[in-house]
Amino acid sequence: MGGFFSSLWTPPPNTDDGDSAVVAVHSKASWDEQLKIHGSATANKLMVIDFSATWCGPCRFIEPAFKEMASRFTDAVFVKIDVDELSEVAKTFCVEAMPTFVLLKGGQEVSRVVGAKKDELDRKIKTFISSSQS
Template sequence: MGHCCTTGRGHDDEDDEEDHHEEIAGGNIHLITTMANWEAKLTESIKDEKIVVVNFSAPWCVPCKKIAPDYIEIADKYPSIICLTVDVDELPEFSNSWGIKATPTFFFLKEGRQVDKLIGANKFELERKAAAATNLTTKTCN
C-alpha cells in the first residue's frame, strides 16, 4: 500500500514493525487499529472541540521513521491536538478511502472535516501546520 515520499526503502522485518509502533504511538499519540478506535477518537475530538492530526504511515517507510520523533514532539507540544497514527498496512481499505498514495501523509481535521494536509516527512511544514491548526480550536487543554 502506498509509497514512501523519499527514495529510501525499508523491509518487512517484524522487529522493525514493532519498533515502528512504539515510535508512532504513546503519550499523546494514539495508534488506530480498528474502525471502532477511529470513530471513538473522532467523536472525542468533536465533543472536546479539538483538532485531530492523523498520520498515515507504514513500518517499512524510512521517512515515516525519520519524522516519528518530530511527530511525538508536536504531540507533546500541543495537548489541544489529538494525534493519531494509522498503519496503512493494518487498515488498507480505510487508508484507501482517504486516498493515501504516499507515506507519511498527515491530515488535519476539525469537527471531523479536513482543514489541511501534508504529504511527506517535512518537519518544518508539519510544525507550521500544527501551530496553525491550534489557532482553529475554540477551546484548549492545559
C-alpha cells in the same frame, strides 16, 4: 551499502512506549471511536492523523518529531494509523503516499502534508490551533 538498503526493509524497533501522547489505532472499531470523540462536526480540537507504514523509511524518520509535536501541542489530538493495518481508513482519506498527515477540524479535513516535512507540519498545526483559540 547493505546498511542503507537493510534500513529500508528492516522493521523498526517497537516504539509504542506507553508515555507517548500519540494514540496508535489498530482496528476499525478503535478508529470509529476516535472519530466519534475527536472527529465529529462538534469536536473543537484539531485532530492530526499520521498515515504511515512500518516499512516506510521517511515514516520512521519523522516519527520522533511527530511524537514531540504531540507532547508539545496538547490542544490537539494526535493519531497514528498504519496503512497496511487499516487500508480502508487510508482509502477513505485518499492516502497515496507515506507519510501523509491529515488535519481534521470539526469533522472536516482542513489541511494535509504529504511527506516527512516536519517544519510544514509544525507550521500548519500551529495555524489551526491558534485559529481555534481566537
